[in-house]
Amino acid sequence: MFAAIDTPIQYVKGVGPKLSDYLARKGLRTILDLLEYYPRAYEDCRQARDIRSLVEGETVGLKAKIIKVSHIPIGTRRKIYDVLVMDGSGSVHCKYFRIPFRGYFERFRPGMEVRVVGRVVNYRGKIEFHHPDIYEFNKDENLDALVPIYVETEGLTSRKISRFVKAAIDSLKTSKVAVPETLPKWLRDKYRLRGRLESFEKIHCPPPDSGVEFSKLKTPYHYRIKFEEFFWLELLLARSHEKLKTHSAIAVRSKKNLCGKILANLPFSLTSDQKSAIDEILKDLSNSYPMHRLLQGDVGSGKTLVAFLTAVEVIESGYQAAVMVPTEILAEQHYKVANRIFSPHGIKVALLTSKSSSADPKEILAELKSGKINLVIGTQALIQEKVEFRNLAYAVVDEQHRFGVEQRQELKNKGISPHLLLMTATPIPRSLALTVYGDLDVSIIREKPPGRVPIQTRVVFQNKRQQVLEFMAKQTSKGRQAYFIFPLVEESEKIDLKDAVREYEKLVIEFPKIKFGLLHGKMSSEEKDEVMQKFRKNEIHVLVSTTVIEVGVDVPNANMIVVEHAERFGLSQLHQLRGRVGRGSLKSFCILLMGNAVSNESRERVMWLEKTNDGFELAEADLKIRGPGEFVGTRQSGALGFKMADLVSDIEILKEARQAAKNLIAMDPELKRPEHIVLRETLEERQRIFIG
Structure with missing residues (x-):
């Protein structure tokens, strides 16, 4: 009998103290935890199915006998586990590309009668199950029922979980404990x-x-x-x-027209999306409470210019603005653009990073404090304790997902409730905009500036890798530059993937006429900056790198990017990498190299890049395929607290x-x-x- 819904789980019939300790490690401590451990699917035992009748795409359950349990080596370090089952109508393979939990396959033996529940897939022309639930057939099981299927862990089968949950519900009803x-x-x-x-x-x-x-x-x-x-x-x-x-904030309502003068001097016109975003931001800035807005736009859509132009209104009203970015490379690029736009109009722009500045750091700190500097662009150096502003009214955080909540708050603390604009080049699916970013107002820029040449994207398998290398060499012979991206810095004993360091060494030998450079996250900031400066000056023709170039690299002469093991990346990350090329008027190429032994699902996922250049469309597809962890981090996505609700469906x-x-x-x-x-x-x- 239970006293309350928060009664410890050990009092459920069949659990006891020993098993309750194990369940607690899985997050199941109380009756309520058990009730909120929902089935992930149901098997309809009322409809008998046989293997011959299986259709791709449907989720089914069937009774079968295990014929063989084996594993297939993939490369030198990976295995695909295979359970072959058969009934009177035929046989089907049940494949696992990862082990659900330790000891999972030791439970199965040839001749065992089992129930198989899962989604039917077509893998290279054959019907298969991928990661189905397999459990021993119970002759006493009610075959006229809909059976709940739970996520299993070591020592805790779906059937056992179901038994505990039913016992808990029966006890709640018997003891008349109020839920x-x-x-x-x-x-x-x-x-x-x-x-x-x-x-x-x-x-x-x-x-x-x-x-x-x-x-x-x-x-x-x-x-x-x-x-x-x-x-x-x-x-x-x-x-x-x-x-x-x-909260109170400075209401920015400039009556001057410096923004109009700057726009008149630009060699291009704003897109309608940029104009709409500017109007939305200016309306927020005119309020007497702080703006809290997210500006999201695809790669190369012109978000930075929107931030700069709205900062003009703040500066004209006599206040300061700050733009914080994640890397020194990006800070320098933004500074050069801002200085070129603003210096003719008497707006003083400064650069402040830990390694480089537009002037003597002490002088910059003094001029920020006095208010002489109108706009400062920098890295986390902006949130150092010694940095003081005279009257910061507008804080912009670029690539906001690269900063923690604390860092964003520290920048805001440099002013008195300044208006906050967060920017991201990673398009966010609508459902995440309503949840993770639901406390923000959102502006969206989908349009690209006119004149951009669409990037040609191709998915290529390893058997054509040499042709890709030769095409890359041909591009460099024309004076163009390229990126070659790898998922790993160095060779791993655990993962059978090509790595940047080893492949760089091979490429240098194979193509002696091409000047290669190497860039990865284990290098110091000085080493990275030196490599990037050489790449910008075309002293390096091909930059071999990990994903450290994902954000902030703008080299218009680079017109080709090759991504090795593209199946290891999310769609949004691949789209960000693709955005490193196509930044000028050159015809540009993105080659996505796939491993030979990849699943149909992986191949179809990466093929999305061939279908569209729209980052928002890719973001929705990525959410559907990989879940929210790709956008907000695995830890944060788990912290959303959803045990049943699905952001896609x-x-x-x-x-x-x-x-x-x-x-x-x-x-x-x-x-x-x-x-x-x-x-x-x-x-x-x-x-x-x-x-x-």
């Missing part, structure tokens, strides 16, 4: 949300007459859980956004939850109404999940 409702009644009524305990029970123990909507996780019970998961995050973000309006539920949260905060900003007391207490508890 507290976390959402107010008016909200549940408005969105037709099922009860919390009812949802737990039906999700873990589907009714006998359950339809296909269970397999798709689309029932009203799943909707309740998904809505609530999204709602807590959106409520936190809406509350955070509302609190910004209680559940975006409509996300929008509803977001609107509900915004409406609630507009109605009761501090959640002080009596009917919202539980809501406020729960939110404060959940806040620790989202932001620690």
